[in-house]
Amino acid sequence: MVMLVGQYSTGKSTFIRYLLGEDFPGIRIGPEPTTDKFSVIMYGHEKGIVPGNALAVDPQMQFRPLTKVCLMGGRF
Helix, strand or coil: CCCCCCCCCCCHHHHHHHHHCCCCCCCCCCCCCCCCCCCCCCCCCCCCCCCHHHHHHCCCCCCCCHHHHHHCCCCC
16 A cells, blocks of 8 residues: 655645556646545446545445544545
8 A cells, every 4th residue: 555645736646647648537636625525446347436434434434533623523
């Protein structure tokens, strides 16, 4: 697993788009802050979007600790 963290407009989404060779679902790129949630890119046969809160409570995923972020005022 790789995690990209940084201030807005530093190229995180552009980097992911470059690695994938295409846009990914939910991508929004702009000079102002456009991504206020986390994105998980996983292998699969279908493209789609799963809400972050659904990933955080799924016992088969590794994101359960992120529920604490939501309790501290963070958003998915």
